[in-house]
Amino acid sequence: MNDDHFKEILDHFRLSWPGYRKVRKGVIKRLVRHMQQMNVRHAGDYIEQIKKRPALRREARRLLTVSTSHFFRDPFLWSYLEEHLLPALLLQKPARVNIWSAGCALGQEAYSFVMLWRLLADTIGPLPPLSLLATDMNREYLAMAVRGIYARGIAREIPKDCLDRFFQFENNRFIIQEDLRKSITWLQHDLTDAPPAHDPFHIIFMRNNLLTYCRKEIYQDAVKTIFDALITGGHLIVGARERLPCAEWGLFGVDDCPGVYHKIRVCHSCPSNIS
Numbered sequence: 536m537n538d539d540h541f542k543e544i545l546d547h548f549r550l551s552w553p554g555y556r557k558v559r560k561g562v563i564k565r566l567v568r569h570m571q572q573m574n575v576r577h578a579g580d581y582i583e584q585i586k587k588r589p590a591l592r593r594e595a596r597r598l599l600t601v602s603t604s605h606f607f608r609d610p611f612l613w614s615y616l617e618e619h620l621l622p623a624l625l626l627q628k629p630a631r632v633n634i635w636s637a638g639c640a641l642g643q644e645a646y647s648f649v650m651l652w653r654l655l656a657d658t659i660g661p662l663p664p665l666s667l668l669a670t671d672m673n674r675e676y677l678a679m680a681v682r683g684i685y686a687r688g689i690a691r692e693i694p695k696d697c698l699d700r701f702f703q704f705e706n707n708r709f710i711i712q713e714d715l716r717k718s719i720t721w722l723q724h725d726l727t728d729a730p731p732a733h734d735p736f737h738i739i740f741m742r743n744n745l746l747t748y749c750r751k752e753i754y755q756d757a758v759k760t761i762f763d764a765l766i767t768g769g770h771l772i773v774g775a776r777e778r779l780p781c782a783e784w785g786l787f788g789v790d791d792c793p794g795v796y797h798k799i800r801v802c803h804s805c806p807s808n809i810s
Contacts, residue, residue: 536563536566536567536570536578538559540577540578541555541559541562541563541566541578543578543579543582544566544578544581544582544595544599545599547582547585548595548596548599549749549750549752549753550599550748550749550750550753551747551748551749551750554747554748554749555601555748558601558603562598562599562601565598566581566595566598566599569581569594569595569598573591581595596672597672597673597674597675599748600671600672600673600676601640601744601748602640602641602673602676603640603743604640604641604643604644604743605643605689605692606643606646606647606689606692606693607647607692607693608643608644608647608742609775609794611775611792611793612772612775612792612794612795613647613651615789615791615792615795616648616651617651617654617655619791619792620738620770620792620795621651621652621655622659624737624738625659625662625663627768628663629663629737630663630664631663631664631665631666631734632662632663632664632665632666632737632738633666633668633733633734633735633736633737633738634648634665634666634667634668634736634737634738634739634740635667635668635669635670635730635731635733635736635738635739635740635764636648636667636668636669636670636740637670637724637726637739637740637741637744637745637761638670638671638672638726638741638742638743638744638745639669639670639671639676639677639680639721640671640673640676640680640744641676641679641680641685642669642679642680642681642683642719643685643689644669644740644742645667645669645680645719646683646701646711646715646719648667648740649665649667649715649718649719650697650701650715652665653701654697665718666720666733666734667718667719667720668719668720668722668731668733668736669719669720669721669722670721670722670723670724670726670731671723671724672723672724672725672726674723677721677722677723680721681716681721682716683710683711683715683716684708684709684710684711685708685709685710685711686708686709687704687707687708687709689709690709701715726741726744726745726757726761727745727749727753727754727756727757729760730760730761730763730764733764735764735765735766735769736764736765736766736769737765737766737769737770738769738770738771738772739761739764739765739769739770739771739772740772741761741771741772741773742772742773742774742777742794743773743774743777745757745758746758746773746774746777746778746779747774747777758779762785762786762798765798766798767798767799768797768798768799769797769798770789770795770796770797770798771786771795771796771798772794772795772796773794773796774794775793775794776793776794777794779796785798785799786798786799787799
């Protein structure tokens with residue numbers, strides 16, 4: 536499958552070629568295997584088949600998901616969370632802190648937050664209960680996240696004291712401790728659907744997924760519902776290179792940390808389209 540044929544499939548799902556350009560090789564391999572299983576050789580025929588069969592369409596869409604992530608990805612963000620955002624949140628004395636890792640892939644982001652939360656408790660004392668919801672549309676990625684088993688290469692991403700405290704090393708792999716895995720609620724969810732039933736969130740992570748891989752006509756309504764799931768005063772965190780038209784939505788970028796947006800008001804008259 537060449538790039539032009541791959542673009543045909545992306546066009547069918549209204550996905551973004553610029554978002555997929557750097558990761559396309561692995562995605563194309565998965566699609567080609569699926570086409571071979573269906574005994575289909577051409578992208579046009581593949582699209583016609585998945586139009587007719589909803590189960591095949593769902594599988595094709597799953598194969599287009601991307602799992603690229605790391606523990607403590609973008610260290611400047613995690614420093615900002617530890618030194619500024621979370622201490623400011625805790626000064627408000629919330630009864631419970633609600634976090635949503637939206638599009639959690641293989642779980643590294645969700646586990647990173649729980650580790651940071653526990654390290655913060657060591658520094659400042661008892662913290663409010665934490666409710667962390669981690670969701671992804673890809674059930675296979677989600678199952679791998681729940682298991683919490685990672686290749687030894689993650690030692691390059693995580694400080695040694697965190698590895699020693701939160702992981703077990705067995706059979707040349709790192710395994711997240713059971714109590715850490717069970718502290719997270721895992722749920723299959725597509726970000727283009729309504730948000731999961733939950734109390735409003737103080738922080739929503741939506742990094743390098745919806746805004747990167749979907750076109751505007753797909754993500755514009757989804758961003759509005761995600762905005763509504765935030766409490767006023769809460770924070771939406773997207774990828775450092777992703778941007779939102781924040782002023783129209785009551786979301787304003789934080790100068791000290793790229794990708795962090797602060798919800799300053801409830802927006803009852805937000806535009807239906809993002810431009």
